[in-house]
Amino acid sequence: MYDVWQNALAEIEQQISPANFSTWFQDTSLISTQDGMIVIGVKNTFYVKQLRSRYSSLITTALKNNNVEIKSLDFEVKSPTKNKSRSREITTPVDIKKRIKTIKDSRNTSLTTNTGLNSKYTIDNFVVGSNNDLAVSAARSIIDSPGDRYNPFFLYGGSGLGKTHLVQAIGNELLKRNPNLKVFYTPISHFYSDFIDAVRAGKGKEFNLKFRKLDCLIIDDFQYIVGKEKSQEEFFNIFNDLYQLNKQIIVTSDRLPSQIKTVDERLANRLTWAGAFDLQLPKFEDKCAILRAKAELLGAEIEPEAIEYIAENVNTNIRDLEGEFSTILLMSEVRGLTPLELINKGAVNVNRPTKLPSISSKQVIEKVAKYYQLSIKEMCGKSRVAHIKTARQVAMFLLSKELKLSTNKIAAEVGVKDHTTVMHGIKKISTDLKLNFTLRDQIEEIKESIYG
Amino acid sequence: MKIEVSQEKLNKALTNVSRIAVGKVTLPILNNALIRVDDKKVSIITTNLDMAIIDFLPVSSSENGVITLPAKLLAEFISNLPKDEKVEITSKNNKATIKAGKYSSVINGSSADDFPELPEINEKTAVIYKIDINDFKNSINEVMIATSNDLTRPALTGVYFNTINNSLHIAATDGYRLAEKQIINKVENEISAIVPASSLQEVLRAINDSIEEIEITFNDDLVRFRLGEIEIISKLIDASFPDYQKLIPKENNIKVSLNRDELLRVTKLAALFSRSIGGSIICETKKPNLFSVKSITNEFGENNSDIETTIKEEGKISLNSRFLIDALNSLEESEIDLEFSNSLSPILLKNKKNNKYNHIIMPLNS
Numbered sequence: 148m149y150d151v152w153q154n155a156l157a158e159i160e161q162q163i164s165p166a167n168f169s170t171w172f173q174d175t176s177l178i179s180t181q182d183g184m185i186v187i188g189v190k191n192t193f194y195v196k197q198l199r200s201r202y203s204s205l206i207t208t209a210l211k212n213n214n215v216e217i218k219s220l221d222f223e224v225k226s227p228t229k230n231k232s233r234s235r236e237i238t239t240p241v242d243i244k245k246r247i248k249t250i251k252d253s254r255n256t257s258l259t260t261n262t263g264l265n266s267k268y269t270i271d272n273f274v275v276g277s278n279n280d281l282a283v284s285a286a287r288s289i290i291d292s293p294g295d296r297y298n299p300f301f302l303y304g305g306s307g308l309g310k311t312h313l314v315q316a317i318g319n320e321l322l323k324r325n326p327n328l329k330v331f332y333t334p335i336s337h338f339y340s341d342f343i344d345a346v347r348a349g350k351g352k353e354f355n356l357k358f359r360k361l362d363c364l365i366i367d368d369f370q371y372i373v374g375k376e377k378s379q380e381e382f383f384n385i386f387n388d389l390y391q392l393n394k395q396i397i398v399t400s401d402r403l404p405s406q407i408k409t410v411d412e413r414l415a416n417r418l419t420w421a422g423a424f425d426l427q428l429p430k431f432e433d434k435c436a437i438l439r440a441k442a443e444l445l446g447a448e449i450e451p452e453a454i455e456y457i458a459e460n461v462n463t464n465i466r467d468l469e470g471e472f473s474t475i476l477l478m479s480e481v482r483g484l485t486p487l488e489l490i491n492k493g494a495v496n497v498n499r500p501t502k503l504p505s506i507s508s509k510q511v512i513e514k515v516a517k518y519y520q521l522s523i524k525e526m527c528g529k530s531r532v533a534h535i536k537t538a539r540q541v542a543m544f545l546l547s548k549e550l551k552l553s554t555n556k557i558a559a560e561v562g563v564k565d566h567t568t569v570m571h572g573i574k575k576i577s578t579d580l581k582l583n584f585t586l587r588d589q590i591e592e593i594k595e596s597i598y599g
Numbered sequence: 600m601k602i603e604v605s606q607e608k609l610n611k612a613l614t615n616v617s618r619i620a621v622g623k624v625t626l627p628i629l630n631n632a633l634i635r636v637d638d639k640k641v642s643i644i645t646t647n648l649d650m651a652i653i654d655f656l657p658v659s660s661s662e663n664g665v666i667t668l669p670a671k672l673l674a675e676f677i678s679n680l681p682k683d684e685k686v687e688i689t690s691k692n693n694k695a696t697i698k699a700g701k702y703s704s705v706i707n708g709s710s711a712d713d714f715p716e717l718p719e720i721n722e723k724t725a726v727i728y729k730i731d732i733n734d735f736k737n738s739i740n741e742v743m744i745a746t747s748n749d750l751t752r753p754a755l756t757g758v759y760f761n762t763i764n765n766s767l768h769i770a771a772t773d774g775y776r777l778a779e780k781q782i783i784n785k786v787e788n789e790i791s792a793i794v795p796a797s798s799l800q801e802v803l804r805a806i807n808d809s810i811e812e813i814e815i816t817f818n819d820d821l822v823r824f825r826l827g828e829i830e831i832i833s834k835l836i837d838a839s840f841p842d843y844q845k846l847i848p849k850e851n852n853i854k855v856s857l858n859r860d861e862l863l864r865v866t867k868l869a870a871l872f873s874r875s876i877g878g879s880i881i882c883e884t885k886k887p888n889l890f891s892v893k894s895i896t897n898e899f900g901e902n903n904s905d906i907e908t909t910i911k912e913e914g915k916i917s918l919n920s921r922f923l924i925d926a927l928n929s930l931e932e933s934e935i936d937l938e939f940s941n942s943l944s945p946i947l948l949k950n951k952k953n954n955k956y957n958h959i960i961m962p963l964n965s
């Protein structure tokens with residue numbers, strides 16, 4: 148029954164946009180086909196209405212094509228978490244230690260082949276969340292039909308958010324499906340140093356030929372192209388040739404091509420022909436999911452509270468998140484304590500200062516005011532109106548957490564009477580953060596706009 | 600489509616609805632607000648597929664039609680217009696022209712056909728409750744504090760509405776504490792439903808001074824909150840809530856009456872010393888008349904405070920100070936009752952006179 152539904156989904160996917168498909172059909176399942184009465188399980192009641200009114204006929208046709216007899220079609224709310232709900236047995240510290248040990252032993256080193264790909268990156272161990280689902284659905288469609296809809300595939304986002312992982316996963320998956328494909332992954336810096344070497348050795352032509360024979364070219368960290376005009380021209384030529392032949396081109400960068408100063412306008416345009424996909428900072432829930440997936444991959448058992456603690460305290464990127472996670476696992480092995488015990492003992496200090504672009508208090512205040520649609524004067528005034536007050540407190544909170552300003556200084560910045568008001572404000576927001584999901588999202592978004 | 604409305608009213612409506620339309624979601628249209636005019640009735644709608652907010656906007660004049668516009672952009676534009684300006688929005692070919700005195704702009708929208716249709720309440724089978732807005736607000740705040748944000752246990756991320764002996768109760772727990780309150784004394788219809796805490800946050804936010812009563816309507820998988828011009832529709836959490844009535848300890852041999860503010864003060868004092876050990880403090884009853892709260896850490900030293908009250912039975916229990924502070928803040932009366940039976944079973948806190956609210960905290964084992 149499951150297979151039939153997977154087939155039907157594959158058929159539906161061809162007919163609607165990836166955004167629509169991943170929104171409406173993710174987490175659907177076929178519950179029953181008894182006597183031609185089809186029941187489909189969906190995430191919540193909002194989906195029922197939508198699927199019934201917009202996609203009924205599509206679903207019916209797809210199922211009929213898969214030889215399913217249909218008399219009626221109905222939908223039922225069936226939350227996906229219910230089926231996979233994990234057993235909540237309490238694991239003893241000994242268990243956890245033993246398991247950590249076994250994974251450490253069994254972990255194998257991954258191989259690098261002449262494709263430049265590292266086989267440890269797969270699409271299945273890429274954790275999909277709201278921060279990256281669009282990019283991932285595009286990646287999956289590339290795997291199904293390379294060189295087709297998303298060509299060139301341009302992926303951008305800050306460092307440590309999984310760009311390399313995702314593009315290498317595409318490469319690996321393409322090879323897995325068709326080992327005869329010529330896939331080549333290279334960071335742009337290697338591309339131009341190889342190019343320079345080739346030209347120096349008088350083998351410019353061979354260099355060019357080697358690339359033109361590829362079926363899929365993956366270029367990583369494109370932003371480092373800065374100032375390499377000759378290499379850029381060469382890349383541009385290769386790009387055009389491959390594009391003409393409908394070969395898949397994948398490029399990653401930490402920003403949009405138009406924001407890279409010395410990139411030729413023609414090239415910048417072409418790179419985003421098929422759209423630019425971004426990877427964003429994961430939200431709290433996504434971070435938890437990433438850590439859980441990582442734990443599963445390693446076979447490590449870690450308490451949910453410990454995962455939440457790490458997710459809450461690492462706010463820079465996924466690389467740091469995983470780094471912190473590994474450190475804690477390692478420490479727990481060395482010290483013979485479970486991760487949660489370690490955290491409760493205060494042995495782990497996740498909040499260590501991370502290098503972030505320097506920002507001024509003025510910027511912070513500006514961004515907060517802008518986010519809450521207030522003028523700076525309004526926000527830093529005396530108003531006691533609830534939403535203005537909250538905005539002011541968020542500003543205080545961010546000034547304290549992000550800039551580590553003294554409360555006296557903050558009082559002067561946001562124009563409140565004295566440091567006790569500031570302390571109260573910070574405390575208020577910190578407490579609210581624990582219960583208030585929206586506030587947490589808002590603060591994440593403000594932070595993104597400050598550092599972005 | 601055409602509407603004419605004061606900046607103030609439009610701004611209020613947009614602030615209400617635009618909050619849930621600013622998430623980064625897969626479907627771009629979810630960042631838009633749907634504006635629909637149907638026979639002089641104007642509604643502005645946003646949804647994030649977990650909930651939807653609908654604001655029925657009173658307008659001075661209108662023409663039928665429908666469009667969706669980027670919610671955040673629209674809200675920001677309108678909020679920056681002068682307060683007393685009259686705003687006119689007209690739409691044609693998925694573009695909206697917004698005029699307000701000297702200010703005008705054209706916003707590119709998209710077709711309303713792509714906007715998700717909202718699920719509907721079946722009014723015939725629905726269960727409806729009406730509650731005074733202040734009672735609702737206070738009760739939700741008192742209970743919601745105990746919700747969990749562990750998404751692996753969905754049932755605990757919401758507030759449970761249920762009927763016990765014909766009275767409506769709400770409850771929430773995160774596995775370490777539980778808050779429960781009776782909000783309507785006598786109701787006719789039974790209900791058992793978990794409303795996501797995130798949706799309730801939005802409901803609380805939509806409350807303003809002009810609203811007196813809230814109407815809550817439950818359907819199979821859906822709940823609708825109607826307050827003033829605003830309607831909030833939310834999914835219900837599809838999970839079963841723990842049978843919490845069993846958890847409320849009924850027979851406790853240790854019962855103490857305390858002044859809430861005094862207990863709050865000594866708890867905060869003790870909490871200062873227990874920060875490094877996860878906020879654990881010890882409460883002890885000593886005959887004939889002392890209730891003592893203490894905390895000891897090797898790092899900072901120790902703290903011990905006594906409150907005078909009548910003690911009939913001696914006992915000792917270790918608690919998380921943060922949970923105790925939260926609980927005390929949720930109690931209304933100045934005199935409260937604290938009950939427990941031994942150091943391993945949960946502690947019960949409630950108001951002395953009004954017994955509608957129960958707060959339970961699991962002890963720490965130390």
